[in-house]
């Protein structure tokens with residue numbers, strides 16, 4: 001109830017924002033055009049010079065918006081790449097500027113502060129795979145949809161940035177909503193995800209590399225089984241329940257010279273790559289989190305197949321680039337929960353805050369595993385006879 005109340009509160013703030021927006025004339029457009037000239041953001045045709053055009057300017061309670069038309073030959077990406085220089089030339093903090101393309105270039109310059117804490121809330125349609133990712137500076141809620149156009153999700157950022165809180169919020173929303181089959185790998189010793197371990201919807205729980213490989217193998221078997229069912233039915237997309245595979249700390253799969261686990265880590269990476277490439281149609285999705293983004297793990301293959309990223313502040317531009325392909329996460333302020341959400345474009349958000357205690361309360365009434373059921377699951381799903389297959393040893397020991 002409390003969470004839904006907060007959701008409504010945010011909703012009313014949003015509608016207040018939109019109803020207050022009005023057209024306004026000031027010289028931001030003029031300054032923008034002169035900066036474009038200085039930065040070479042224009043196109044020359046013979047003797048003629050074509051600059052971007054200002055189609056509209058608005059003042060909102062959260063700041064100012066410019067709608068910009070671009071001359072043929074000047075790409076929106078070229079302007080976006082110059083965000084830092086544009087902001088500095090306009091004497092605005094680059095963190096206060098957002099540029100994106102949506103049927104024309106939209107430039108937002110914020111004067112309102114981002115809220116430092118956003119309460120956790122759940123989407124109204126509880127059967128959907130949408131999860132709240134955060135709130136924009138305009139007061140709009142942003143969701144990631146595991147059933148949407150951007151399959152798989154990568155979460156990165158510095159220690160203390162808010163990854164574990166985000167994972168907790170996402171998993172809580174999923175298990176209390178559509179309850180997909182969850183496979184959780186907590187390489188931080190099970191500390192972060194332990195609260196979900198005994199839920200009936202958590203079909204695999206791993207805290208060691210060996211167990212991660214075992215759980216991954218079972219997820220891959222499930223994916224292949226679904227492909228067989230789909231082929232038999234002549235369908236292209238799995239219509240049933242989704243399976244979501246979560247890893248909290250991806251960097252533990254990184255191999256170093258002389259690493260005794262390098263073969264195991266190599267196998268884990270190969271299965272992950274196959275799941276990222278083929279999982280979506282079979283309703284098998286992955287959610288990977290890391291505080292030490294490394295190109296070695298998030299290589300081209302996995303990255304190409306992960307279409308959405310959440311990046312908290314990073315230690316440097318290189319780490320930001322590995323997650324986002326740009327350096328903007330290095331510039332984020334040192335505020336826990338502040339992040340860049342990247343799908344078709346980048347947006348800065350403040351993540352919802354869900355404490356362990358509140359997460360425990362929200363999941364308290366959910367069905368738990370039964371010992372018999374878990375043992376049956378283990379024996380039914382054995383992917384191959386030679387493979388040891390303990391999904392959750394501790395639980396089975398119970």
Ligand SMILES: Nc1ncnc2c1ncn2[C@@H]1O[C@H](COP(=O)(O)OP(=O)(O)OP(=O)(O)O)[C@@H](O)[C@H]1O
Pocket residue numbers: 116117118157158159160161162163164165166291336337338350351352353354
């Ligand atoms: N969305 C948020 N809003 C407000 N505070 C937050 C938010 N997320 C995290 N915090 C604060 O930051 C602290 C660290 O967050 P969290 O444990 O999620 O970091 P992390 O990125 O997972 O770090 P590590 O990788 O070291 O575990 C939390 O205990 C909380 O106090």
